Amino acid sequence: MNSQTPDKFTIINELARRRGFFWPSYEIYGGVSGFITYGPLGARLKQNIERKIRELYVHKLGIMEIESPIIAPEKVFEASGHIEHFKEPMVECQNCKRKFRADHLLTETAKITQTEGEKLSLKELKNIIKNEKIVCPECGGGLSEPKHLLTMFKTTIGPYSDAVGYARPEAAQGIFVEFKRLYEMAREKLPFGVIQIGHALRNEISPRQGLVRLREFTIGDLEFFFDPEEPNCYLLKDFENETLQLVLADDRLKGSEKLTKVTVKGALEKGYIKAEWQAVFMAISKRLLMALGVPAEKQRFIEKLPWERAHYSAQTFDQEVLVERWGWIEVTATAHRTDYDLKRHAEFSGQDMYVFKEYEKPLEKEQIIIKPLMEKLGPKFKKETAKIAEMLSKADPKEVEVSLKEKGYFMLGKYKISPEDLEIRHEKIMERGRRFIPHVIEPTFGSDRLLYVTFEYAYRVKDGRIVMSFPRDIAPIQVGVYPLVSKDGLPEKAMELYKFLVNEGLVVEYDEAGSIGRRYARADEIGVPLGITVDYQTLDDNTVTIRDRDSWKQVRSKIEDLPECLHRYFRYKIEFEDLGEPITA
């Protein structure tokens, strides 16, 4: 369209489409915005990113993973608050009937920031549209009054049209509704965490940013349940010195996006982050992004303002990554959900969501017991005696005792109670433990956005060619195997090596088309970390050359040593130079 250098977003999307990482779905039918299809390389890259999440949380921290359905009955989302809150303001053009997200329209056409836009009520949106004379950006037509649209996909379950169901907009509720069962699986001990990684859907009004805003996407929701009276995190010592770059709500309220660089420990001491588990999960998210190739200085944690937070959250930090076209975009978030969800599900389902925690030794407590003396009350209150006795049983005994002692009487509503009307006893009881609803810290991950930033940060240009420097353990293909030339038995030898490596569990590509230089270039473009070339010397001594994608250096190695060496290399136990003898050109 124009002669400027295309930006990274454009280059990445072109490369992704051409080499089969991802592309917009249903293009043969004109496309449907907000849906993406991952091709062979993209699907594997995405799986590797999700494996990385599992490695960090499921395998290393012992978080349990579950898989629940995408469709849930309406009741679940009534309880979760989504039916009430999961809405976007929409306006419709009265001429061309196109629909727009009202606040986004104002940030594009009126001088309103996104933060301001999200705060506006329907009435305020209406007034701005009227006063600023905002019209349809497509045809110039007048706009309807803004109204709220529920952004969940609605359907019906089974043959009954009143059995309404929704596609989940997050994976969290599938965990909350099973809390009691999961608590049993954690052997009824807090804290414990449960993660779910799967598809989720949000029926956005007009998504238009590729992988960054999808209607169907993959989310990872981790719900970490803990006792609010024992909020200390046993992992703190491993993470307390990790530095976080925070943008605090207080600064944002003053209009500043100042970076506060502070350690996990410092952030907790200064009260920037309220819960220890939240701070630690933020530090782990930082390490996750670094493992995906995003340097620390390109990440920040931005504290959400009260009106930006989800309806359930007490404190939320979005982890953002700087990308060329869109600026800072959210890739993960860590929210303090308190006991909101479990409480709501308890309320809506009538099921008990409390846990019981036994004290190390029973606690001796004094209990005040009030016994109404009917023989005294009767003559005084006649017909109302029973009612008054009932009311007394519900009164706070402590309050009754204090009032009688200090004032000589106690006002029970309009009735005056005297000391002789009742008996007060103090009893010792043993309290075995405490019942409470756990609190929740929720780290949440967007797989598609993680993939996008992984892509953007892997992108390099070397000698005018694209090299996708994916971290070696998430590259979709680990090793390329190439015969130097397509004759003299080299293809057969290379194919034999290919099969040998596949059988050893490596992800390998075989390529014999075109010159060796072209094949290296093709492999660099899709980020294959190592290229193994079978040449004439291989036929003599069973050695091959190994080429490094990033430095283009080469070493020579014995075929028999490859499986062990390569596995160690991809687990970051050894470096490229350790793979064989250096070759000097």
Added chain:
Amino acid sequence: MNSQTPDKFTIINELARRRGFFWPSYEIYGGVSGFITYGPLGARLKQNIERKIRELYVHKLGIMEIESPIIAPEKVFEASGHIEHFKEPMVECQNCKRKFRADHLLTETAKITQTEGEKLSLKELKNIIKNEKIVCPECGGGLSEPKHLLTMFKTTIGPYSDAVGYARPEAAQGIFVEFKRLYEMAREKLPFGVIQIGHALRNEISPRQGLVRLREFTIGDLEFFFDPEEPNCYLLKDFENETLQLVLADDRLKGSEKLTKVTVKGALEKGYIKAEWQAVFMAISKRLLMALGVPAEKQRFIEKLPWERAHYSAQTFDQEVLVERWGWIEVTATAHRTDYDLKRHAEFSGQDMYVFKEYEKPLEKEQIIIKPLMEKLGPKFKKETAKIAEMLSKADPKEVEVSLKEKGYFMLGKYKISPEDLEIRHEKIMERGRRFIPHVIEPTFGSDRLLYVTFEYAYRVKDGRIVMSFPRDIAPIQVGVYPLVSKDGLPEKAMELYKFLVNEGLVVEYDEAGSIGRRYARADEIGVPLGITVDYQTLDDNTVTIRDRDSWKQVRSKIEDLPECLHRYFRYKIEFEDLGEPITA
């Protein structure tokens, strides 16, 4: 409820629920039939089964894997034929308003087999209900006329209520709509295959069989594209001697379910299986099921009858496994989809789905060219000359030539054409290749049913205790680590070992609660193949005991040897006895 021994279905579901493999979703809201939630052990078992599918097809055969959305626009399912065909007959009780699948109701109440039921038209169903006086099984009320219900979940995409979308009932269409792009990724060479494993939804009228019939489930669809003129399978030699147990359509039509035991080669020679690729994929499915622990004799391939086949299929074999409660249940299917889907998408989208195959050398072909001679036609046909020239250009040149030669004239509609009206030339042309739409063999897998049969065939009882003998490479937990007793530094040593093994990439559980015997029993019940116990001797010489889940035998091994040995054991490179020195009691 009764005093009979519970069947395996009951035992498995109880175990699955109690130990956190799977259970019905949304129980706190009274449950919604047809939805299941996989707990920590089930989710991992399911992932391992899916990894096994990937190992066999993606890694070993080089099948490409993609991931596409679950929601698709209506057009996709109009093209695929689902809107027209994906229906079930339903009747409603006119009294209690409950709804039933009509044919299932008849198999339960009238003397109709499932096969017969599936053949019945709405009218036939109506007549049987009337003649046999079938009533509502719940309340005895009269039944409505049967009608067809579309069993896909319907929704709308975006803010426009006319943008209808459906949740996919299979994962195949996400591959077909991207065929052209995927063909490019296969470097424009046939044959090639693409697989997708993901959630799919079928809005069943009344699902009631646990994992066996779900509304939301995981499907693996593999579409293998080949040239129908080159249907030979290059893998045939590796599989030709694999024996298959077939139930042939011809026998079924005679009312017999006779097993025909035949090799892949024999089945092809006898014409039981029409396409080589179909036979080979059936053999691979057999090996998959064996790898999941289902013996060959408990598997059979049942050929679908014409009216049982999906609307697109030329030949289909369901792979069935014998289970205790339900008899033979389908777990995979291999269908010959011909060029149905690509043709339909070409038609509905207007996009070209042809591939071009160049001949090894261009083919010389003779072409007959008809040239109307306007100077002859003009005087004869006057105003109609142009029309007649146009009609001639569309006539079959061969037919024209033969007619002129044999009869001396050619009837072009009502016009009589004489030899002098035109010129016939024979030209040699070189045909470079052939354009055609590839044919498709589709192996399809139901993850949930595969998990169910894996469960049922892993189930053993030993000394009155349940032992889940999952094949070692798909067991959800690989190794249990136990301190012999909870004191004297053994828990610390065991925890150190636990962390060491986790870091080496093994899936490990740590357990110190209760006696060692109880811990072994708990681990056997969830199918942990190996138990490693840290005892007093460990503190001296860094050796541990390893216990085999199935034989309960033990060996003693050095901790430092464990990672290498265990990895080899789980890859079936060595056996239990190779893990250490035998311990004799």
